[in-house]
Amino acid sequence: MKRVCYLDVNGSLSPDCMHKIPDADLVRGYEVMLLTRHIDERMVTLQRQGSISFAMSSYGEEGCVVASAAALQLEDWIYPQYREDGALFWRGYTPQQYIHHMFGDSQDSILGRQMPNHFGSRELNIVTVSSPLATKIPHAAGCAYAMKLQKEQTIALCYFGEGTTSKGDFHVGLNFAALRHAPVIFFCRNNQYAISTKTSCQFACSDIASKGEAYGITSVQVDGNDYFAVHEAVSKARQQCLEGTGxxxxxxxxxxxxxxxxxxxxxxxxSEQEVEEWKKRDPVLRLSRYLKTKGLWDDDKEKTYLAKVKSEVDEAIKVAKATPPPPLSSLVNDVYATVPPSLQEEYQSLRTFFPEAT
Ligand SMILES: Cc1ncc(C[n+]2csc(CCOP(=O)(O)OP(=O)(O)O)c2C)c(N)n1
Ligand SMILES: [Mg+2]
Structure with a gap:
């Protein structure tokens, strides 16, 4: 499978690249990548310090996440897997909202009912992450099919890792979407590992794109650390989806x-050596080199921007640390219209251990 790539590791762009991304959007995309990297780093540190229970980072994958989100419209629905906080930030989710979620406190929009990194936002059309992998793939296909039936000019984009394609839901979702020409983009972040399982131990074929072709789906492979290649692929895919060709x-x-x-x-x-090799292809570094040669970015701008991000995140962490946990009653509320007697009884018995709880 041919891999599309326009931006090399030195930040020079191939003349074949016909992008029309406005300079301001490119700079914003870069800033969101920096923001994402900073917040991810801070969340890992907070977990090590015992302030939060768990964290996942998109370190190294910020390029494909932000570029893909940037090529969509806000009305399009996003189904994240969990490593796509960059898509939330692109859509305007604030560091404070994200950090409340990571703390699972009373200001978390889902009141700590899920693990950290299981974000979502109804306002931003980002469906909440769920732990069982791949379950969102058929959901996204169904959502997109509904959009088609309702003649909406929107699409759904579903992110998943390459390891997740081993689940049955991947195949169910692809077949359904292909047959119904559902306007959905299946976006596979092939980061080469599913926890410790390397791709060579995950599937016998050479790539994931060929699996899409097997279902009759237009499939492309791109350099995921190349902002321009990813942006173009998603823009074209969105267009194809809206034209109704599947x-x-x-x-x-x-x-x-x-x-x-x-x-x-x-x-x-x-090996450390493998990681070091990939650091040379870092998407943040590549886009930064490009922006610098175009005169759109420089070291001073980077220093000022990072200082601003750091102080915003410092403040957001301070606020989250001072925010009370969700009310105890949130354990039983919002599941049934009326809390059933059995659950009510359990809740009352739990309350005896937390007499001060709201
Ligand atoms: C159905 C299911 N099986 C196993 C897991 C445990 N698990 C969580 S993440 C993960 C690896 C997923 O790898 P991949 O899809 O490549 O995404 P990545 O983490 O690399 O972004 C596994 C096995 C799970 N959450 N759900
Ligand atoms: Mg993976």
Whole structure:
């Protein structure tokens, strides 16, 4: 499968690239990548310090996440897997909202009912992450089919990792979408690992894009660390979806530079040398080099921007640390219209252990 790439590691752009991304959007995309990297780093540190229970980072994959989100419209629905906080930030989710979610406190929009990194936003058309992998793939296909039936000019985009394609839901979702010409983009972040399982131990074929083709779906493979290649692939795919010619699968080749999560130690299953090689292809570095040669960015701007982000995040963490946990009653509310007697009884018995709780 041919891999589309326009931006090389030195930040020079191939003359074949016909992008029309306005300079201001490129700079904003870069800033969102920096913001994402900073917040992810801080969340891992907070977990190590015992302030939050768990964190996952998109370190190394910020390029494909932000570029893909940037090529959509706000009305399009996003189904994240969990490593796509950059898409939330692109749509305007604030560091404070994200950090409340990571703390699972009373200001978390889902009141701590899920693990950290299981974000979502109704206002931003981002469906909440769920832990069982791949379940969102048929959901996205169904949502897109509904959009088509209702003649809406919108699409759904579903993110998932390459490891997730081993689940049945992937195949169910692709077949359904292909047959119904559902306007959905299946966006595979192929970061080469599913926790400790390398792709060579995950599937026998060479890539994921060919699996899309097998279902009759237009499928492309792009360099996932190339902002321009990803942006173009998603823009074209969105257009194809709206023209009614069916779904598109995009396989973005990238690399998870960090650990799978704060419960993982990658040094036991991959070499430092491999990681160092991939750091040379870092999407943040590549876009920064491009922007600098175009005169759109420089070291001073980077210093000022990072200082602003750091102080905003410092403040947001301070606020989250001072925010009370969700009310105890949130354990039983919002599931049934009326809390059933059995649950009410359990709740009352629990309350005896927390007499001060609201
Ligand atoms: C159905 C299911 N099986 C196993 C897991 C445990 N698990 C969580 S993340 C993960 C790896 C997923 O890898 P991939 O899809 O490549 O995404 P990545 O983490 O690399 O972004 C596994 C096995 C799960 N959450 N759900
Ligand atoms: Mg993976």
């Amino acid at each position: 779904p598109v699968l995009i396989e973005a080749m990238t690399y998870r530079l960090g650990a799978h999560s704060t419960s993982d130690d990658p040094s036991v299953y991959r």
